[in-house]
Amino acid sequence: xxxxxxxxxxxxxxxxxxxxxxxxxxxxxxxxxxxxxxxxxxxxxxxxxxxxxxxxxxxxxxxxxxxxxxxxxxxxxxxxxxxxxxxxxxxxxxxxxxxxxxxxxxxxxxxxxxxxxxxxxxxxxxxxxxxxxxxxxxxxxxxxxxxxxxxxxxxxxxxxxxxxxxxxxxxxxxxxxxxxxxxxxxxxxxxxxxxxxxxxxxxxxxxxxxxxxxxxxxxxxxxxxxxxxxxxxxxxxxxxxxxxxxxxxxxxxxxxxxxxxxxxxxxxxxxxxxxxxxxxxxxxxxxxxxxxxxxxxxxxx
Numbered sequence: 001x002x003x004x005x006x007x008x009x010x011x012x013x014x015x016x017x018x019x020x021x022x023x024x025x026x027x028x029x030x031x032x033x034x035x036x037x038x039x040x041x042x043x044x045x046x047x048x049x050x051x052x053x054x055x056x057x058x059x060x061x062x063x064x065x066x067x068x069x070x071x072x073x074x075x076x077x078x079x080x081x082x083x084x085x086x087x088x089x090x091x092x093x094x095x096x097x098x099x100x101x102x103x104x105x106x107x108x109x110x111x112x113x114x115x116x117x118x119x120x121x122x123x124x125x126x127x128x129x130x131x132x133x134x135x136x137x138x139x140x141x142x143x144x145x146x147x148x149x150x151x152x153x154x155x156x157x158x159x160x161x162x163x164x165x166x167x168x169x170x171x172x173x174x175x176x177x178x179x180x181x182x183x184x185x186x187x188x189x190x191x192x193x194x195x196x197x198x199x200x201x202x203x204x205x206x207x208x209x210x211x212x213x214x215x216x217x218x219x220x221x222x223x224x225x226x227x228x229x230x231x232x233x234x235x236x237x238x239x240x241x242x243x244x245x246x247x248x249x250x251x252x253x254x255x256x257x258x259x260x261x262x263x264x265x266x267x268x269x270x271x272x273x274x275x276x277x278x279x280x281x282x283x284x285x286x287x288x289x290x291x292x293x294x295x296x297x298x299x300x301x
């Protein structure tokens with residue numbers, strides 16, 4: 001299958017593309033800076049995300065993808081005025097340029113990475129923040145292409161992901177940094193519940209989604225989740241993190257930080273999980289891989 005992956009330079013893309021190649025798929029890459037992609041991908045077709053969208057258009061015409069996995073986005077939890085333009089550029093303009101380029105090149109299958117934050121208070125649509133609102137806005141724009149052009153759409157609404165080689169300043173990395181510091185990390189009371197999904201499971205989900213969307217009827221659209229095998233509170237997660245390497249526990253000051261505006265305390269669960277998929281990497285195994293990689297590898301072998 002010919003698969004175009006946007007956001008190829010991001011955390012998910014960097015793990016997903018090797019898996020797609022290993023499964024025998026032909027892959028093309030869309031990323032902010034193609035020069036920063038791994039040397040091992042030097043022969044893969046690629047383009048940058050130029051504001052005029054001409055790189056996307058040319059790549060679609062050249063590669064003629066059968067499926068597009070749209071991962072690219074600008075992520076921010078709480079925005080300020082200066083964040084608005086980057087959010088619109090990355091999450092709406094680029095996405096719409098991609099949809100039109102797909103139409104022109106004859107690609108009619110899209111796997112779109114949405115977010116569980118589109119469902120604040122467990123509602124069908126209620127964005128927890130402006131980032132989630134822009135993700136839903138592109139989903140609405142895609143509805144035109146579904147109805148007018150027969151675009152087949154499979155949306156995977158994701159929870160938090162984690163795993164090896166994650167450069168993002170997200171929760172697990174912050175916990176790891178605190179475990180190596182004498183300064184305590186200021187954190188909320190930790191009562192919110194989380195689905196935390198290992199990157200290996202996320203990648204399996206996207207590869208399976210490509211297979212499934214290819215069998216959709218013209219204009220068919222479905223929304224699925226990739227939930228963790230276990231729902232944990234933040235406090236429970238920290239306990240598992242500490243248990244993986246008890247000599248180096250996270251140094252935290254619980255309750256020193258207020259909950260965010262529109263904090264999600266119970267994650268959205270009102271859609272089915274992707275058929276045929278379930279999380280295989282338990283939170284305990286995932287923490288061992290991160291904190292004790294040599295031990296985890298020996299157990300795996």
